[in-house]
Amino acid sequence: MADPALNETRIAGTKIALLQGRTMEFIVNSSLGTQWLENAAAALSVTPTCPRCKGAIPSEDINVANNVAFCRHCDLSHRLSDLTSGTTVDEDIDTSRPPDGTWFQRNAAGTVIGATHRSLSRAPGLLFLSVFWNGVICVFVLIALGSTLKHLGLSIPHWFPSPNTDGKLMPLGMTLILWIFLTPFVAIGLAMLGAFLSSLMGRTELQVQGNQCVLFTGIGSLGRRQRFSTFDVKDVRIEDKRWVDRNGRSRQSAQIVIDTKDKPISFGSMLTNERRRFFAGCVKKELVRR
Numbered sequence: 394m395a396d397p398a399l400n401e402t403r404i405a406g407t408k409i410a411l412l413q414g415r416t417m418e419f420i421v422n423s424s425l426g427t428q429w430l431e432n433a434a435a436a437l438s439v440t441p442t443c444p445r446c447k448g449a450i451p452s453e454d455i456n457v458a459n460n461v462a463f464c465r466h467c468d469l470s471h472r473l474s475d476l477t478s479g480t481t482v483d484e485d486i487d488t489s490r491p492p493d494g495t496w497f498q499r500n501a502a503g504t505v506i507g508a509t510h511r512s513l514s515r516a517p518g519l520l521f522l523s524v525f526w527n528g529v530i531c532v533f534v535l536i537a538l539g540s541t542l543k544h545l546g547l548s549i550p551h552w553f554p555s556p557n558t559d560g561k562l563m564p565l566g567m568t569l570i571l572w573i574f575l576t577p578f579v580a581i582g583l584a585m586l587g588a589f590l591s592s593l594m595g596r597t598e599l600q601v602q603g604n605q606c607v608l609f610t611g612i613g614s615l616g617r618r619q620r621f622s623t624f625d626v627k628d629v630r631i632e633d634k635r636w637v638d639r640n641g642r643s644r645q646s647a648q649i650v651i652d653t654k655d656k657p658i659s660f661g662s663m664l665t666n667e668r669r670r671f672f673a674g675c676v677k678k679e680l681v682r683r
């Protein structure tokens with residue numbers, strides 16, 4: 394076997410077989426999915442602990458195939474992948490000591506949990522991307538705009554790139570096609586700009602007043618507001634996705650998910666891991682009733 398990934402699979406398979414018997418060996422060797430193989434390897438290298446009682450969960454209470462870890466002490470089953478990928482939400486956090494870039498305020502009016510999207514590591518890259526992209530798109534937008542203005546019989550500023558080709562004005566149909574063609578590129582450019590501004594001064598904030606919750610994601614007062622009731626909240630978790638992209642770099646995207654009666658509310662992908670953990674912990678502490 395030249396493929397190192399396959400070799401690793403074999404090693405993980407052997408370990409599981411030693412611990413869990415022949416059936417596991419069969420399942421592993423039939424390579425039913427690398428996803429839970431990773432979970433399995435992680436489960437063996439790190440003993441999962443119960444998020445409720447912090448007790449270690451022994452291997453006989455772990456079912457890798459079904460992705461279940463059972464805590465006898467709490468009489469609770471957990472998703473094994475949640476425990477091993479370090480994405481469980483710890484609600485036993487100290488809200489009086491929020492990490493840098495997060496806040497937790499409680500007063501008579503209610504509770505506010507917040508975190509900034511500020512990221513000095515992401516901002517320069519996003520700035521470069523949006524300047525480059527929008528700079529190129531801008532030239533085409535000005536050509537389309539200039540042609541449109543001329544068709545409307547208006548004068549265009551002298552510094553506009555000329556919409557004329559061979560001294561003739563671009564036909565109206567051509568101008569329309571150019572606008573339609575440009576629209577998605579302009580949208581992407583605006584999204585890049587938004588991401589850059591968000592990495593400087595964006596924030597995610599949850600306001601809880603009585604049983605009403607408002608989740609805000611945006612910049613200043615501009616942004617998205619999602620409303621829900623505390624009664625509808627079932628659970629709060631962190632969803633962590635890791636994959637390897639086509640260039641072989643390992644990528645990660647994580648978000649907080651509030652499971653409600655209707656549909657899950659996902660947010661917080663712009664936050665750093667530390668801020669996300671604190672935010673999710675506060676939300677769980679505030680909203681998940683036991």
Ligand SMILES: [Zn+2]
Nearest residue numbers: 443446464467
């Ligand atoms: Zn437990």
